[in-house]
Amino acid sequence: MSSASATTQPPARAGSVVTEGFAVRALLIGIAVVFLALFLVLPLVTVFIQAFAKGWSAYLAAFSEVDARSAIRLTLLTAAIAVPFNLVFGIMASWAIAKFEFRGKNLLVTLIDLPFSVSPVVSGLIYVLVFGAQGLLGPWLLEHDIQIIFAVPGIVLATIFVTFPFVARQLIPLMQEQGTAEEEAALTLGASGWHAFRTVTLPNIRWGLLYSVLLCNARAMGEFGAVSVVSGHIRGLTNTLPLHVEILYNEYNFVASFAVASLLAGLALVTLLVKSLLEWRFSAEIAAGARRH
Amino acid sequence: MAEPPLRPRRRFRQPSVIPGFGITFGYTLTCLGIIVLLPLAALVARASGLGLWGIWEVATDPRVASALRVSFGVSLLAALTASVFGFLIAWVLTRYRFPGRKIVDAVVDLPFALPTAVAGIALASLYAPNGLVGEQLAKLGIEAAYTPVGIYIAMVFIGLPFAVRTVQPLIEEIDKEIEEASATLGADRWHTLIKVVVPPLIPAVLTGFALAFARGVGEYGSIIFIAGNLPYVSEIAPLLIVIKLSEFDYGGACAIATIMLGISFVTLLAINLIQAWSRRRFGYV
Amino acid sequence: MTATMSSTPNARRLSRRRRVLALCAGSVGLVSAGLASALLTSGAAQAQTELLNVSYDPTRELYKEINAAFIEEWKAKTGETVTVRAAHGGSGSQARTVIDGIPADVVTLGIPSDIDAISRLSKKIPADWRTKLPNEGLPYTSTVVFLVRKGNPKGVKDWGDLVKPDVKVITPNPKTSAGGRWNFLAAWGYAYEKEGKNVDKANAFVGQLYKQVPVLDTGARGSTVTFAQRGLGDVLPTWENEAYLVFDEFGRDKFDVVVPPTSIYAEPPVALVDANVDKKGTRKQAEAYLQFLYTDKAQAIFAKHHYRPIKREAAKPEHLAQLPELKLFKIEDLQGNWDDIQKKNFDNGGLFDQLSKPPQ
Numbered sequence: 060m061s062s063a064s065a066t067t068q069p070p071a072r073a074g075s076v077v078t079e080g081f082a083v084r085a086l087l088i089g090i091a092v093v094f095l096a097l098f099l100v101l102p103l104v105t106v107f108i109q110a111f112a113k114g115w116s117a118y119l120a121a122f123s124e125v126d127a128r129s130a131i132r133l134t135l136l137t138a139a140i141a142v143p144f145n146l147v148f149g150i151m152a153s154w155a156i157a158k159f160e161f162r163g164k165n166l167l168v169t170l171i172d173l174p175f176s177v178s179p180v181v182s183g184l185i186y187v188l189v190f191g192a193q194g195l196l197g198p199w200l201l202e203h204d205i206q207i208i209f210a211v212p213g214i215v216l217a218t219i220f221v222t223f224p225f226v227a228r229q230l231i232p233l234m235q236e237q238g239t240a241e242e243e244a245a246l247t248l249g250a251s252g253w254h255a256f257r258t259v260t261l262p263n264i265r266w267g268l269l270y271s272v273l274l275c276n277a278r279a280m281g282e283f284g285a286v287s288v289v290s291g292h293i294r295g296l297t298n299t300l301p302l303h304v305e306i307l308y309n310e311y312n313f314v315a316s317f318a319v320a321s322l323l324a325g326l327a328l329v330t331l332l333v334k335s336l337l338e339w340r341f342s343a344e345i346a347a348g349a350r351r352h
Numbered sequence: 353m354a355e356p357p358l359r360p361r362r363r364f365r366q367p368s369v370i371p372g373f374g375i376t377f378g379y380t381l382t383c384l385g386i387i388v389l390l391p392l393a394a395l396v397a398r399a400s401g402l403g404l405w406g407i408w409e410v411a412t413d414p415r416v417a418s419a420l421r422v423s424f425g426v427s428l429l430a431a432l433t434a435s436v437f438g439f440l441i442a443w444v445l446t447r448y449r450f451p452g453r454k455i456v457d458a459v460v461d462l463p464f465a466l467p468t469a470v471a472g473i474a475l476a477s478l479y480a481p482n483g484l485v486g487e488q489l490a491k492l493g494i495e496a497a498y499t500p501v502g503i504y505i506a507m508v509f510i511g512l513p514f515a516v517r518t519v520q521p522l523i524e525e526i527d528k529e530i531e532e533a534s535a536t537l538g539a540d541r542w543h544t545l546i547k548v549v550v551p552p553l554i555p556a557v558l559t560g561f562a563l564a565f566a567r568g569v570g571e572y573g574s575i576i577f578i579a580g581n582l583p584y585v586s587e588i589a590p591l592l593i594v595i596k597l598s599e600f601d602y603g604g605a606c607a608i609a610t611i612m613l614g615i616s617f618v619t620l621l622a623i624n625l626i627q628a629w630s631r632r633r634f635g636y637v
Numbered sequence: 638m639t640a641t642m643s644s645t646p647n648a649r650r651l652s653r654r655r656r657v658l659a660l661c662a663g664s665v666g667l668v669s670a671g672l673a674s675a676l677l678t679s680g681a682a683q684a685q686t687e688l689l690n691v692s693y694d695p696t697r698e699l700y701k702e703i704n705a706a707f708i709e710e711w712k713a714k715t716g717e718t719v720t721v722r723a724a725h726g727g728s729g730s731q732a733r734t735v736i737d738g739i740p741a742d743v744v745t746l747g748i749p750s751d752i753d754a755i756s757r758l759s760k761k762i763p764a765d766w767r768t769k770l771p772n773e774g775l776p777y778t779s780t781v782v783f784l785v786r787k788g789n790p791k792g793v794k795d796w797g798d799l800v801k802p803d804v805k806v807i808t809p810n811p812k813t814s815a816g817g818r819w820n821f822l823a824a825w826g827y828a829y830e831k832e833g834k835n836v837d838k839a840n841a842f843v844g845q846l847y848k849q850v851p852v853l854d855t856g857a858r859g860s861t862v863t864f865a866q867r868g869l870g871d872v873l874p875t876w877e878n879e880a881y882l883v884f885d886e887f888g889r890d891k892f893d894v895v896v897p898p899t900s901i902y903a904e905p906p907v908a909l910v911d912a913n914v915d916k917k918g919t920r921k922q923a924e925a926y927l928q929f930l931y932t933d934k935a936q937a938i939f940a941k942h943h944y945r946p947i948k949r950e951a952a953k954p955e956h957l958a959q960l961p962e963l964k965l966f967k968i969e970d971l972q973g974n975w976d977d978i979q980k981k982n983f984d985n986g987g988l989f990d991q992l993s994k995p996p997q
Contacts, residue, residue, distance in 0.1 A: 079541060084448050091444040092456060094437050098509055099462045101485070102474035109477060148383045155376035161365040169620055170384055173392075176563075176616035178570025179468075180590040181609045184597070185391035188398055192738030192759060193602070195394050201738070204916070209739040220387055243369050252371035274464060281467025283573035284590065288597075291739040293689060293724040301469040301573070306725075308473055308577075309858040310697055311886050313866070320470040327465035334465075335458040414994065480867040498852045498869060580852040581810065583993050587853075595855065598729035598813045600736065600754055601985065 106324045109317035121307075121318035129295045130303035130319075136211065137299060138279040141218040145275055146268075149226025154256070156227075157234030158242070168231065174223040182220045183288025186213055209291030214299065217285040222275045229271035230264055237263050266341040270334060277330040281323055392613065399610040402603050410607035415583050416592060420611065423589040426500055427568030430507030431515075435561045437508075438515025439553075445516075446523040460517070463510045468573030475506055476577040498580035503588060506574040511564030518560035522553055555630030559623050566619040570612065686922055687720045691735055693728040693747035693815050693905065694856040695879045699942045700745070706938060707929045711922065719922055727856040728815035735759065735910065742914050742923040745907040747815020747857075749774075750979040752908050761912035774906040776930035777944040780965055781816075781823045781903060783895040784864065784873040784880045791871045795897045796827040799872060800845045807870035808850055809860040811982070811989050815905070816857035818983060820874045822968045823901035825982075829971055830899070844992040865892070876903070878943040881959065902965040 078084065111118055121127060152171060156164060174182065188194045190207040200207060207213045241263075245255040261268075283301040290297045298306065300323055307316035365373065399407060410416055445457050463471065479486040479496040489496050496502055526549060534544040572590040580586040589608055596605035692700055704721040711719055724731065724739070728747035735741050736759045746752055749767070752774075756762040767773045785793050791804050799806050809817035821843060828842035829835070852869055854860040857879055864873040865887050872895075873880070880894050907927055914920040929935055933951035940952030945960055972978045982988045 078447060087440060087444050088448055088450050091437075091441045095441065095456060095459055097485070098505070098512065099459055102471060102478055102509070103462060103466065105474045105478050105484070106470060109474075148380070151376040151383075152380040154372060155380050158370045159365055159368055159373050159377075161373075161377075165624065167380070167384075169624065170388065171380075172620055173388060173616065176566035176570065176620055177392075178572060178590045178593075178609075178612055178616075180572045180593050181395070181570070181612060184593060184605060184609055185395045187597075187737055188394040188602075188606070189391050193736060195397075197738060206738070206740060208737060209734060216387070220391070223387055239368070239370055246369055246371070256372075277465040281465075281470070283467060283469040283472075284571075287573075288594070291691075291724055291734045292726050293722050293739070296722055301467045304467075304469050304473065309694070309856070309862065311862070311866070311883075316473065320467075320473060323467045323470050327462065327467070327470075330465040331458050331461055334461065335454065339454070415990070476867070480869075482868040497867065498863070576855075581855060582851070582853045583810075591855070594730070595810065595813050598727055598733050598855075599983075599985075600729075600733060600758055604985070 103324055103328075106317055106320050109313060110321040112317075113314045117314050118318045118321075121312075121315035122322075124315070126294050126298065126306075127303060127315075127319060130298045130300050131322075133211065133214070133296075133298065134280050134300040137215050137218050138276055140215050141222055141279045142272060142276050144219055145222050145226050146272055148223070149230050149271065150268075152227040153230035153234050154260075156231050158239050171224050171227050174220050175228075179221060179282065179284025180288060182285035183217050186217055186220070186289050190216075208289050209293070209297060211297070213289040214286050214297060217289045218279050218282055221282050221285050222279050225275035225278065226268070226271045229267055229274075233264050233267045234260070266337055270337050273330055273334055273337075277327060280326060395606055395609055395613065398602065399606040402607055406603070407607045407610060410604050411611055415587075416589075416604075416608060418584045419587045419589045419592040420608075422500060422503070422585075422587060423569050423612075424615075426503045426588075427507055427511075427565050430504050430568050431511055431561050431565035433504075433508050434511040434515040434564045435557055438512055438560060438564075439519055439557060441512075442516045442520040442523055446520055460513050463513050468510070468571065469577075471509060472506065472574040472577035475502070475509065475574060479505060479578060497578050498582075498586065500579075500586050502578035502580070503575050503586060506578050507564075507568035507571060510571055510574060511568050514563035514567060515557075515560040518563065519553060519556045522556045526552075552634050555626050555634065558626045562619050562623045562626070566616060569615060569619075686717060686919060687722060688742045688919060688923055688926055689722045689724065689740055690743050690745055690926070691724045691731050691739060691741040692745040693731060694725055694858045695816065695876050695882070696745065696905075697723070697725050698882065699878070699938070699944065702938050702942070703930070703935055706934055707926055710929065710934070711925060717922075721926070727809075727813045729813045730855075735761065740913050740917060741910050742917065742919050743907060743909055743927055745905070747905045748818055749904055749906050749975050750818075750983075751815065752906055753975060753979070755910075759912075761910050762908050763911060766908040767906070769909065770907065770927060771931055772947050773904075774908055775904050775947065776907060776927075776935065777905070777939040777946050779903040779905060779944055780877050780900045780963070781819050781874050782877045782880050782900065783897065784875060784883055785893050785895050786871065787891050787893055789893050789895060793872045793895055796824055796899075797831070799824070799874070800842065800849065804849060804872060805851050805870040806846060806849050807852055807854075807860050807864040807873045808847075808875075809857050810853045810855055813855045814857050814860075816860075816876050816879070819876070819901055819903045821982065821989065822972075822978070823874070823903075825988075826901055826966050826968055826971055827897075827899060830966070840988060840992065843988070847989075847992055877945070877960070881943040896961045896963055899964040899966060902967045 079087070122131075156168060187208055189196055190200060190213060191197050192201060194208075207216070237260075241259045242255045245259045246252070250258070280299075281301055282299075283305075286299055287302060287305075290299070290302055292298060292302060292306070294306075300319060304316050304320045304323070307313075307319060402410070411420070441460065445453065445460075476497055477483050479489070479502060481487065481490050481495070481497070483497070486496055494501065496505060530548055531544050534548045535541070539547065570590060572588075572594075575588055576591055579588060579591070581591060589612055593605045593608050596602075596608065690700060690704070700723050704723065708719055708721060711717060724734070724741075726734075728751045732744070732746060732751040732755050735744060735755050744752060744755065744762075752762060752766060753764075756764050756766060763769075770776075783793055785791070791801065792798065793801075793804065798804065808820045811817035811821040824846050825839050825843050829839040832838035832842070852860070852863050854863055857875060860873060861875065861879055861883055863869050865883050884892055884894055907930060909920075909923055909927055914923045931948075933948065936946040936948045936951035937953060937956070939946045940949075940956035940960070943959060946952050949957060968978060969975070972981065980987065
């Protein structure tokens with residue numbers, strides 16, 4: 060019996076030796092869909108239902124508030140600093156790690172990975188321990204009148220920490236897979252290193268790069284635990300959108316809370332949409348790095 | 353890739369024509385040092401002020417021990433659930449064609465993109481006794497929100513994509529000829545799956561399990577809204593860090609944080625070992 | 638670094654290296670510019686006269702109104718426009734942010750021991766802060782009452798009813814919440830008086846009470862949401878102001894407020910953060926802000942929000958009518974000074990920890 064050779068081809072027909080019977084398939088699909096609907100889709104739908112529970116005007120009112128606007132501004136500012144930082148870091152790190160062989164590479168990769176598995180609360184706590192008034196640099200900062208914790212820099216630092224591995228982890232396997240032959244060829248032809256990167260490496264990784272920036276951004280805008288520890292919750296000053304959601308929720312302002320939450324959920328949906336589009340069009344390129352995410 | 357070292361002396365870096373090692377490596381180390389290592393060192397330094405015995409005392413304090421137990425126990429269960437259903441979902445998504453498959457595929461990543469606080473309030477309002485799902489569960493006598501079940505639900509939510517996405521690409525890569533061969537040799541479908549298809553996937557399943565577990569242990573935002581936060585019952589370790597902080601007990605907070613950090617390290621190490629083993633055993637990650 | 642390419646002219650390599658350097662410098666510059674602008678914006682915000690009031694959980698609505706009134710009054714008096722920012726959270730975590738360096742000008746917290754902690758751990762507030770303002774730093778007081786489901790189906794009338802076998806109590810964690818601590822102390826004080834000043838029996842009563850708590854939120858607000866929105870529990874002992882707020886917000890058709898015959902004299906104090914105001918140069922405005930809390934205008938606002946003003950004559954009669962008469966006891970009279978109260982009950986290994994030992 061000859062089955063399709065490509066691995067992703069659909070099975071030829073029911074009863075084929077490389078698939079399960081129709082009933083089993085239907086059952087498994089059913090379980091998967093119901094499970095996802097119950098665990099993932101329903102919460103998302105809830106956000107929008109609750110947000111529009113009292114109609115459009117109540118929904119929009121949530122965003123006309125001064126505190127909501129400043130939360131939106133702060134969230135955008137934070138992402139605007141954290142994402143480019145991690146973008147540059149990711150490119151630098153993946154270049155060093157993927158294009159060269161050196162000792163201790165595994166350790167370096169593990170350390171870059173570490174923020175993935177550190178609890179967000181711990182991520183916030185460590186910055187308090189360094190920059191807080193009782194912390195390592197606290198007295199010095201106090202003397203020079205620099206406020207890091209409970210101000211924008213602290214929030215940005217905590218956000219950079221939690222999104223630290225996103226770009227690097229995506230690009231390292233991608234660059235590794237592509238090897239160094241193309242760059243070496245370019246260099247032999249007299250291109251400068253920067254030129255080789257721009258004309259040879261970058262085109263090879265750009266979709267993977269975009270993809271990782273997208274996820275990095277979603278996480279940066281949505282981080283709660285770490286930012287909550289370093290924010291100080293000053294209204295109009297150090298509240299990001301996720302913190303604003305919590306505040307509104309605690310003020311019995313559920314419609315406004317879910318309205319702001321729906322903004323973040325909308326961001327998540329756009330992220331997923333663009334991400335899926337990228338995956339469908341450039342699947343081969345992205346797949347190399349996707350395993351980690 | 354690069355040519356073998358010319359001199360027998362072992363060197364830090366193998367020579368290469370590619371430029372930019374010094375600058376990128378230096379930049380990487382600097383960033384890593386400032387953003388990750390220095391703050392983590394501050395944590396460990398603070399905790400080491402207590403001494404090993406002090407950390408041990410904090411860890412064995414009944415309330416801390418029980419919070420760690422809740423975090424780890426529930427996270428294990430949740431990671432197990434996520435792995436089982438994650439495998440099933442990955443299998444369905446790669447092997448079967450059905451309408452809406454691409455949408456289902458995209459939905460899997462939702463917990464990556466949805467902020468944890470949003471997930472938290474949404475789950476809490478769904479699973480509360482007067483919520484959509486909570487009401488049905490209550491009729492069955494199951495209290496979901498404000499019990500360890502709530503923690504479990506939130507952890508499954510955030511862990512699921514890890515479980516799916518680590519296994520999915522490997523299922524895609526499976527060579528169907530092997531399955532055919534197995535069938536030709538007389539194995540039934542069930543046997544083929546158990547004996548031929550699943551074993552090479554085990555490292556990926558384990559990796560997904562470890563990632564989901566690590567995320568679950570540390571998760572805070574989505575859980576605090578839905579957990580009851582009751583000491584000895586539904587209090588998680590990250591929350592206890594926050595509580596210790598508001599009690600001005602920095603030492604205690606740091607001790608718990610250090611313990612959790614150690615576990616993160618061990619988990620990452622385990623993942624790396626699994627992958628190294630898998631490379632040796634199966635030739636790929 | 639790149640040693641092997643002899644074909645590349647030196648100058649070329651140099652320029653390449655320079656470019657890479659430029660890239661690096663550029664990226665570092667970008668980030669530091671971003672951080673600097675962030676620093677500047679936060680710095681600039683502090684350059685105007687801006688006061689920061691770090692407060693506890695249930696006072697959100699109260700200080701919205703107080704701040705607006707103060708800004709107006711200060712403008713009329715001096716012509717200066719001030720901004721008053723507020724930060725709210727569990728009283729303990731708020732105190733922690735002050736200790737860790739949040740630039741608070743004034744603190745308005747839920748319980749005296751939290752201000753003591755700031756004073757002890759950061760020295761930013763003098764130890765004798767109670768003497769700096771009238772009435773030991775208390776512009777208003779409060780007490781603990783019960784919020785129950787409409788019609789009071791479990792018949793909760795007094796503290797003793799909270800330990801009836803089928804009653805579920807929602808209260809915040811006394812470790813993190815000032816409201817939680819007042820609830821704890823109120824229950825203890827009730828039992829202590831009732832059992833003829835028997836400490837063991839009072840402890841046992843509180844222990845039994847906390848066995849009937851299904852959810853222990855970190856702040857008073859969390860508990861209210863759990864009780865009112867999520868529908869858990871039969872009774873919510875809470876700040877008087879919080880109970881009436883729910884009563885107004887969620888509808889009087891769903892809940893009843895039950896006032897027990899006796900309850901605790903709850904003292905949410907305010908204080909100036911001396912070290913911060915001197916550093917920021919806002920002492921004048923911050924002191925005026927605290928003094929403002931004792932004016933008739935502010936006192937009337939307290940009463941409106943169901944806090945107990947210390948100048949009853951300043952409040953509107955209809956607001957006073959909403960503050961029921963009940964017998965209030967001071968916990969200091971039963972347990973001594975605040976250092977002892979905090980240590981004995983809530984510190985590590987204190988009474989709460991002993992009582993909440995896991996069920997054997």
